[in-house]
Amino acid sequence: MLLFFQENCSPPTITLSPDESKHLIKVLRKQTGDEVIVTNGEGKLFHCLIQSPLPKGTSLKVIKEEEIPKLPFEIHLAICPTKSPDRMEWLVEKITEIGFDYIYLMKSENSERSFLKADRLEKKIIAACKQSLQFYKPEIKSDWTFEQIVTSPDFDGFQKFIAYVNENHQNHLLDLALKNRNYLILIGPEGDFSPNEIDSAISKGFAPVSLGKNRLRTETAGLTAVQMLQVANR
Incomplete structure (x- = not known):
């Protein structure tokens, strides 16, 4: 699993930061329709599809959202x-x-x-x-x-x-x-x-x-x- 990080994000769309977008598009060569997994660092996991593969701000469509339970300590x-x-x-x-x-x-x-x-x-x-x-x-x-x-x-x-x-x-x-x-x-x-x-x-x-x-x-x-x-x- 390749995990991307974007704070303060929520459905139905997520726009990745320039650093995350550049890695996704320029390094990994991902394209429109490819699946991307994103976390907001607060226990949310978003399964997304790439809508607009832009290196300065890739737009993603959220297709599934998960809540990851926090540990009891x-x-x-x-x-x-x-x-x-x-x-x-x-x-x-x-x-x-x-x-x-x-x-x-x-x-x-x-x-x-x-x-x-x-x-x-x-x-x-x-x-x-x-x-x-x-x-x-x-x-x-x-x-x-x-x-x-x-x-x-x-x-x-x-x-x-x-x-x-x-x-x-x-x-x-x-x-x-x-x-x-x-x-x-x-x-x-x-x-x-x-x-x-x-x-x-x-x-x-x-x-x-x-x-x-x-x-x-x-x-x-x-x-x-x-x-x-x-x-x-x-």
Whole structure:
């Protein structure tokens, strides 16, 4: 299945963006009457026929519409951006393929980077959704501080975790993650969270967890956490 992406679309016709149209017409050589499958990133799947194959705005006629059920759990990853933006782009691409819902770009006391271009991450997410046939597009939340994350009422009722380097961790993430829950997990920078941040999170209901015996890079820790939460819901 070749999947195309178009936000804010609805029957009876869909007009693809110039980028999607160019790929459809110039690269794939699709023509009038050919079938195209489109998602809006919000769980809708549209089976369409090409009406006007224009590289700057192909028009499609919707012939069938499906509603893809959402999974009974959500994964929210709050992570401190790495110094290298390439490593964060790699992360969002891979966790999109695995499956997650929200990523919060968080600033902590030891953050290496305070600014990251969310539009580049957005493009990586859309491409990964299409490649891995994901019908719900994960969302990027920028400019959050550690304190905003740990005190936000948005996460009331979530299972909340903080992962950091500690040889004396009593619990592995897989030991504590319950099935079919909403999760928020905090991943710190290469310098890790400060002791004050760790104490603050724990005092606000975050469970300290290990991701394994090895010391992981920030982006590897983020990927590992998302994978483990998916495994917990297998």
